[in-house]
Amino acid sequence: MAATAAGCQHYVRKCLLKAPCCEKFYVCHLCHDDEENHKLDRFQVREVKCAVCDAVQQAQQACRRCGVTFSEYYCDICHLYDKNKKQFHCQPCGICRIGPREKFFHCEKCNLCLANDLLGKHKCLENVSRQDCPVCMEDIHTSRIGAHVMPCGHLLHKTCFELMCRNGEYRCPLCMRSALNMEEYWEERDVEIAQSPMPPEFNSRKVKRQCNPALSQAVMEYRGKCVMC
Template identity: 65%
Template sequence: MNQKIEAPCCGKFYVCRLCHDNQENHQLDRFKVKEVQCAECKQIQQVQQCCKSCNSVFGEYYCDVCHLFDEDKKQYHCDKCGICRIGPKEDFFHCSKCNLCLGLSLQGNHKCIENVSRQNCPICLEDIHTSRIGAHVLPCGHLLHRTCYEEMLKEGYRCPLCMRSALDMTNYWRQLDGEVAQTPMPTEYQNMTVEILCNDCSARSNVQFHILGMKCHSCESYNTALDGKNRVQVQQR
C-alpha cells in the first residue's frame, strides 16, 4: 500500500488497522479515521483514494466508509453488515436474520440463527462477522469461514462444535452399507452388540458391533459413537 492511516486514538501512522492493533494495547476504530499520509511524498491529507499532491494511488480498492485500502479483490461494502466483503457482490446476498452476507447457493437453503455471525470461527478462532472472508452455514446452523470449511472437508465431515454431519452423507452411508455387508467380523465378535449415540439425530440404538462403523436405527447415519453410559453386551446363542 502507498499510504499510512493516522490512528485517531493515538495519533500514530500505520499501514492498516491490523498493524496498529498488533502493536498497540487498544484497537483502532476504522470508521473514525480522518487523515492519511502518502508514502511517496509524505503529504498528510484528508483520507481519500489518491494523493492530492502527487496523484499516487493508495489502493486499487478504497471504501469511503470503512477507510479500507486494498488490492482489487472484487470487494464491496455491505451497508447491513457495516463492513466490506470480498465479492463479487452479485454472488452474495445478505440474510437479515443471520445478519451476514452468504453465498447465493445458501439463499433459502440454510438454517437461520439470529446474529449467528457474532462469534469466532471454530477452526481458526478468528471473528466471523468482521472478516472479509465469506462464511459458510452448516446444516446444524453453526458458522465457519468458507475457506476453513473447505480445509475441514479434507480431514473430516463433521461440525467441530456439535459433531453433526456438515454435508449430505447419504451416498457414502449406502456405500458403507455394502462394505459392512462384505466384511464379516471374526467369530468372537459376531454376536456382540453395543449401545450407540447418533451425532446426527441424537437417537440411541442397540446395534451389532462392526469395526467399519455402526449405523443408527433411526436415521441410518454412520456418524455415531459408542454410548459411554452403556457396556458392550454379548448376545447368548
C-alpha cells in the first residue's frame, strides 16, 4: 500500500509498517485493519519501509539509507510514528497517550491515565478502561478518541457522550445514573411546578419507585423528585 510524505488519514509519518501477520506493508495498523480480515499487532512489528527511498529496515525513527526522519514522535515499544502531540508512553497502560505527561496521572484501580484535575475527584472502578464504549461498542483503552469519565465512574468516548447529550439522553447507559450535574435542570422544573399548583387532593400523595442516583427504593414525591438525593 503506497504511502505519501504525509502518511495516512490516521498518522503523519514517512514510513510503512511491515505486518508480521501477513507480511504486507501498510502505513499504520488502522489502515491494515480496514483492508484485512485480521488485526495487526503493532507491538510485534519489527520492520518498516521508508516512504521516500523504499528501503526496508529495522523499525527505528530515521531511515538508515536516506536519513529522512520518519516522524517527529516515535515509540520503540508501540511502534507509534506520528507528529509531535506531546505523547508519552505509559508503562501501566501499555500504550502511548497524548500528553503532555505532567498533566496526567495513572489511576492504579481504574488502570487508566486521567487528567490531573480528576485526582481524588473521580469514582474508581476496577479496570474500567478495559471495557468497550457502551454507546458504539468499540474499544476505549486503545482508541484514538478521548474518553469521558462520568460521575458514576463509567467511561464513554467523548464523541459518543456528546452525541448522547445531543439526543437528549443524560443517563449512563450502564448504570442509568445521571451523567451530568442536573441541578439547573431541577431548578427549572421547580419553577415550572411552582407555576402550576398541585390540586389539594393530591398534595400529600406519594409513590414508590427506583431512584437511579440514590440506588434504592426511595419514597418519591408525587411530582417525581427523590426525597433521598
